[in-house]
Amino acid sequence: MILSRKLFLPAIVAACFTVTAARAQQPLKKPNIVIIVSDDHAYQTISAYGSKFTQTPNIDRIAAQGVRFDKAYVTNSICGPSRAVILTGKYSHKNGFKDNESSVFDGNQDSFAKQLHSGGYQTAWIGKWHLESTPQGFDYWQVLPDQGQYYNPDFDMMDGSKKRVNGYVTNLITDAAEGWLENRDKTKPFCLVIGHKATHRVWLPDTTDLGKFDETVFPLPANFYDSYQSRTAASMQDMSIDKTMLMGYDLKMFSSKKEEDADGNFSRMDTAQRRRIDAYYDPIHKEFSNLQLQGKALAEWKFQRYMRDYLSTAASLDRNIGRTLDYLDSHGLKENTIVIYLSDQGFYMGEHGWFDKRWIYEESFRTPMVMRYPGTIKPGTTSDRFVLNLDIAPTVLDAAKLPIPAQMQGQSMLPALTGKSDKKREVIYYHYYENGEHSVSPHFGIRTARYKLIRFYKRTSGWELYDLKQDPHEMKNLYGEKGYEKTTETLFKQLKTEILRFEDTDALKLLSQKP
Known part of the structure; x- marks a missing residue:
């Protein structure tokens, strides 16, 4: 029987209304959350931020599919304290972890992980932790002791054991993250924090990336030979590439094989890893010895080696971020998963003659931060609003539709990203x-x-x-x-x-x- 047009259209409208009403009655699906935190990754070395040094297609991919924050900063530019701020949404004087020398994180205090867990999320932290205490608020954790090692690292496990895993740390952290994603309770939303060791000192690349930048000559920063005139604190520092960066420990130019063998980064390598490392660095060492460099020539040689090792180490970081994105995309998780990438702080790439961080000066204070949230953040968005690592905790709780505890001192970034009115931050404190x-x-x-x-x-x-x-x-x-x-x-x-x-x-x- 063929229905007339007059009878057919109302039937369709009624059916559509019924389906829409049924969907409206269903609870909104809470987003999954993946937070990727690197260590000492300078925004100057990310192509999404205009770097000419290298390409970072996977970090750029998050930015292209979401938002790039051009004025993202930290409250205390050093790794342990930064992680404590991210976790708690509180400044260092409030969360108690002020420095890496004497602080121990009080895991009994509240955190976004605990709030998410109470709100029905399955939670995990995998990789670098560096808070000198046992993680709390997580269904699963597998963390590097202290700073961790690049090759064949140990992991502290939930059962109290220590497990050494053969391989390169950035790959292994991603392996563990994928393993957890595979075996999680798929009936629950999840929050996974992936803490990468890279690109922390001593910038030891994966064997796959050795020599990746050897044909590149990096331009010397205009203020590489800064005299620090009128800046007493800067004149007192001990973090210059010229005077502080160590030939053996940092640049792998050891005075002897005995000294190299005694270095913990090298002694833990297996035979195949060590063979490839030596095959790369030994000819460089021989050439360096023949040059007999001194003064500015030596400082500039060190700068080139630093840049090559650092960026080669960062190459694995970006590649593994791509692996994580690919996993989410290929397992149907992309559309309902927030991905945030940030470094624990900025880093010096020779500006003022320095490496390291710590300062309120821009290269240290400012951090890369990109975020994708399909259906909520418009792809290709750029933001020049002041945001802080302090804002991560309230942002993810806001996205999860959970209350933001009054003691959290940051503010959700979502209102600004979704066009809702909110109070713009005019001043940032450090x-x-x-x-x-x-x-x-x-x-x-x-x-x-x-x-x-x-x-x-x-x-x-x-x-x-x-x-x-x-x-x-x-x-x-x-x-x-x-x-x-x-x-x-x-x-x-x-x-x-x-x-x-x-x-x-x-x-x-x-x-x-x-x-």
Whole structure:
């Protein structure tokens, strides 16, 4: 029997209404969450951020499919404290993990992992942890002891055992992450944190990537020979490529095979790994010995070696991020999974003559951060709003439709990304505490759209002021100079407001003291 058009159309409309109503009654499916945290990965070396040094197609892929944050920063530029901030959504003085020298993370405090777990999520942390305590809030964890090793690393396991796994650490962390994804409870949404060791010192590449950049001559940063005039704290540091970077430990130019054999990074390699490593570095060592370099020539040779090893190590990082994305895509998880990639802080690639991090200066303070959330974040989005690693915890809880605990000091990034009205952050606050390695003085300060005000203490005592519009590389300290009195007064008030907002009592005491 053929229905007339008049009878047929109402039937379709009624059916569609019934299906739509049924869907509306179903609870919204909570998104899965994958957070990938690297170590010391400089935004200057990511092609999505315009790097000319190398290509990072998989990090770029997250940005292309979601958002690239162009003003992402950290609250304390050092690895352990940064992870504690990400996990808790609280500044270092609130979560208790201020430095890598004396801090132990209190796992009894709240975290986004605990909140997600209580909200029905299955949770896991795999890879670098570096918080000197047992992970809590996770259904599964498998973490590197301390900093971990590049080759044949040990893993601390949930049952209390330590397991050594043969292979290259970046590949092995990805293997473990995929293994957990395969065996998870597929009836629950999940949150997986993948903590990569790369690109932490000593920049030891996978054998696959050895020599990847040997034909590249990297341009020397314009301020590589910075004299640190007017910047006392910078003049006191011990983190220069010229004077601090070690020929053996860092650049694999050991004085003898005996010294090389004694190095823990080399002694744990198997025969095949060591053969390939030696086949690559031995000819470089021979050539270097023949050159007999000194002075600037030696410093610039070290810079080229540093860049080649660092970027070769980063190549494996990007490739393994691609593996994780491919897994999600091929297993039907892409459309309902948030992926966030960030480094635990920025890093120096020869700017000011440095490697390492720690400073409130831009290359250290600023971090790469990209995020995809299909159906929520428009592909190809760029954001120039101030965001912090502090915002990760409230963002994922917001996405999971779970309450954001009042003690979390960050703010969800989702309202800005979905076009909803929210309060734009005009000032970002920073506090670095460690007073040991690399001789970087503890300090705190703020960054606004144009200016940066810094208070140094302990190792040296004093103030610094930078006009980032006129001096983006922070070469001239303007504090105390004529004509900047009103600017300094305004910034001082803003700094005090932020200190009071975040209840940083130590900084408040120092603020009242004259430098």
